[in-house]
Amino acid sequence: MTTHTSPSVAQRAQLSRKDDSARYSDAALTPPVDVIEDSGGITLYADLPGVSRDKLGLHVASDTLTIEAESDLAVPEGLESSHTEVGLARFRRVFTLSKELDTGAISAELKQGVLKLRIPKAEHAQPRRIEIQAA
């Protein structure tokens, strides 16, 4: 996200660090999440600031859910950053799902950088109250 106009010593150091980071090009931030379960299913909220709908990838493969996203900020030409707290523009997080969840019926909504995922429980896994027989 940083573009440089004229390379100085510090920037050259940063550039060589960039070469390093190319080797670890799959480095990504772990977005913070909230996960809430109610009787109907699981709701997940994830903070993905700067991510637009087309840069968000959700994958379900057997029992894992992968959230992958890339933030894309409009950075003016020749910006030199002086203070960085969010140093990567990629987010990734993987969750293992349990089998009572209906992965075919996941709904997702991305609003102002917050992803809301709803994973309902499969029909047969809906809660039942178990009757206790009096002897």
Place this chain on the structure above:
Amino acid sequence: MYRSLFPRDMFAEMDRLQREMQQAFDLSPTIRGFGRNGFPALNIGGTPQTVEIYAFAPGIDPSSLELNLERGLLTIAGKRENALPQDDEKAAIHINERFQGSFRRVLTLPDDADPDAVTAKYRDGVLQISVQRRASSQPRRITVQ
């Protein structure tokens, strides 16, 4: 102390370690502390014409964001609503990492920032603030007579 936006970020952890080392070796912080790991997370940069501030504040109603500029101090304040169910007894909260509640961050702008030429826009959960630098302080080429 605010909760960090990316609490499990290893780079941030290493950074924190480095910062604590610096503190241990008596490198004086500014009066507002080292000012990291707050909500919203800030990236700050500059071009010759502007100072650019990116505040990573996802999921906030833009109308509740309060942005003040007074005597060279820029304040970003607001509140993030709680997404967790409050009164559902049957709901279980399995993971709770996201920031919630009120926040306020203050930062000093450089001397040449023009308080009358500030633009701010909120998109995809990122607040981008752009402050123009005063024309008088921009580099000029002086022609030699």
